[in-house]
Amino acid sequence: MTAHPVSSDGQEDLNPFHIAAQQADRAASYVRRLPPGMIDLLKRPIRTVTVEFPIEMADGGVRTFTGYRVLHSNVRGPGKGGIRYHPDVTVDEVRALASWMTWKCAVIDVPFGGAKGGVTCNPKELNEADLRKITRRYISELGELIGPHTDIPAPDMYTNAQTMAWIYDTYAMMHPGRNNLPVVTGKPLDLGGSHGRHEATALGCLYAVQRALARDVVKGLRTLEGARVAIQGFGNAGALAAQLFRDAGAVIIAVSDSTGGAVKEDGLDVYAVSAHKEKTGSVVGAAGTRTITNAELLTLECDILLPSALENQIRRDNAESVRARFIAEPANGPTTPAADRILFGRGIPVLPDILANSGGVCVSYFEWVQNIENEQWDLEGVRQRLRVKMERAVDAVLDKQSQINGRRGVEPVDLRTAALVLAIERVANVALERGIWP
Numbered sequence: 001m002t003a004h005p006v007s008s009d010g011q012e013d014l015n016p017f018h019i020a021a022q023q024a025d026r027a028a029s030y031v032r033r034l035p036p037g038m039i040d041l042l043k044r045p046i047r048t049v050t051v052e053f054p055i056e057m058a059d060g061g062v063r064t065f066t067g068y069r070v071l072h073s074n075v076r077g078p079g080k081g082g083i084r085y086h087p088d089v090t091v092d093e094v095r096a097l098a099s100w101m102t103w104k105c106a107v108i109d110v111p112f113g114g115a116k117g118g119v120t121c122n123p124k125e126l127n128e129a130d131l132r133k134i135t136r137r138y139i140s141e142l143g144e145l146i147g148p149h150t151d152i153p154a155p156d157m158y159t160n161a162q163t164m165a166w167i168y169d170t171y172a173m174m175h176p177g178r179n180n181l182p183v184v185t186g187k188p189l190d191l192g193g194s195h196g197r198h199e200a201t202a203l204g205c206l207y208a209v210q211r212a213l214a215r216d217v218v219k220g221l222r223t224l225e226g227a228r229v230a231i232q233g234f235g236n237a238g239a240l241a242a243q244l245f246r247d248a249g250a251v252i253i254a255v256s257d258s259t260g261g262a263v264k265e266d267g268l269d270v271y272a273v274s275a276h277k278e279k280t281g282s283v284v285g286a287a288g289t290r291t292i293t294n295a296e297l298l299t300l301e302c303d304i305l306l307p308s309a310l311e312n313q314i315r316r317d318n319a320e321s322v323r324a325r326f327i328a329e330p331a332n333g334p335t336t337p338a339a340d341r342i343l344f345g346r347g348i349p350v351l352p353d354i355l356a357n358s359g360g361v362c363v364s365y366f367e368w369v370q371n372i373e374n375e376q377w378d379l380e381g382v383r384q385r386l387r388v389k390m391e392r393a394v395d396a397v398l399d400k401q402s403q404i405n406g407r408r409g410v411e412p413v414d415l416r417t418a419a420l421v422l423a424i425e426r427v428a429n430v431a432l433e434r435g436i437w438p
């Protein structure tokens with residue numbers, strides 16, 4: 001498998017799986033004592049499954065949907081990764097997301113491998129009954145491929161705690177008479193969910209940003225007090241980040257969703273914008289705000305930019321126009337390798353997805369442990385544990401970057417490459433300890 005930084009027509013190659021491979025190859029060149037061929041093993045998914053399944057729609061017609069589940073690695077533990085419902089889901093997107101999960105679980109140091117799933121569908125055109133049928137049928141088609149000790153799903157774009165409840169229920173019907181709660185995380189609180197899971201991705205990102213700032217990653221910006229923040233995406237990751245960053249002293253100057261963005265230079269009323277979205281389905285047009293496009297939001301002058309929606313938002317063609325001093329990635333894969341190089345050259349640090357949004361899988365791990373122990377931890381305990389894990393992971397990545405960049409004669413690395421080097425080392429170590437079977 002080779003990486004393709006540029007497609008044959010000279011355009012930037014935006015295939016997420018090619019991007020993931022390219023990132024891993026670059027990082028592997030900094031890993032010491034990696035046996036020949038090991039990176040090829042580590043970057044290929046060990047299993048890719050496609051399922052095609054019918055659903056009877058409300059009008060009596062039948063529609064066939066395509067779903068995927070990719071297990072990228074089970075070296076460090078069972079596969080772990082969300083399920084996405086989106087019209088643009090492709091097998092290569094799911095493969096990329098699964099590989100980023102492997103590296104993320106290694107960086108945040110939870111005993112999971114990486115996995116991901118997706119169904120190509122447009123949730124905005126489906127009602128609740130359709131979504132329930134899609135979920136149940138998709139999970140039943142996956143059969144024994146998921147399980148509490150093999151591959152454990154979670155929420156991602158356009159799936160939520162309700163979707164996870166249907167997943168649990170379907171799996172539990174297929175496996176009566178045992179504790180099935182650890183088969184899926186992100187469940188409702190009264191169905192084995194964990195306190196703090198709902199906001200875990202955003203809260204983890206907040207803790208990571210605070211730690212990075214305190215360690216001087218951005219010159220002259222040591223805390224969030226008064227920091228001007230722009231956020232693309234207003235779902236689980238983005239909307240909760242808006243609230244939590246604001247509560248931590250930041251000024252949220254812009255937010256957006258799939259319909260466009262809203263900006264207010266002296267600070268948005270985040271709760272009013274949420275109420276407006278609740279009422280109208282969009283952040284656009286919230287009282288006292290000016291309407292902007294998603295593209296404009298990415299190039300606003302601000303201290304911190306939080307891309308919290310989709311992949312490939314900051315690319316070769318707009319990275320020069322970014323005017324943020326610091327970027328942290330609640331979304332997976334929002335910055336392309338070409339953009340990474342441009343941003344690094346311009347001195348704009350990027351706290352990468354596999355670190356910045358790892359709070360989600362971290363609290364998913366806490367939920368899994370609670371389910372196995374038949375326990376429920378209190379919110380404060382979850383938050384404290386999350387903060388410790390996030391700070392430790394930020395420190396490990398910053399230290400890895402200093403260590404690599406202190407070597408003589410090597411090209412300096414950005415934080416993404418440092419995080420990937422750390423992750424590859426951790427996964428490779430365990431692979432070698434276990435030995436290549438047989």
Ligand code: NAD
Pocket residue numbers: 155156157158159201232233234235236237238256257258259294308309310311330331332333357358360361
């Ligand atoms: P979500 O479904 O809750 O929200 C998605 C948001 O993105 C919505 O506000 C939607 O309007 C917006 N959006 C969709 N298309 C857009 C576009 N073209 N431009 C701008 N905004 C657009 O999803 P989420 O869980 O918040 O996931 C967002 C990102 O965070 C994804 O990359 C996901 O992989 C990542 N992530 C989520 C979690 C989690 O626990 N939910 C964990 C780690 C990473």
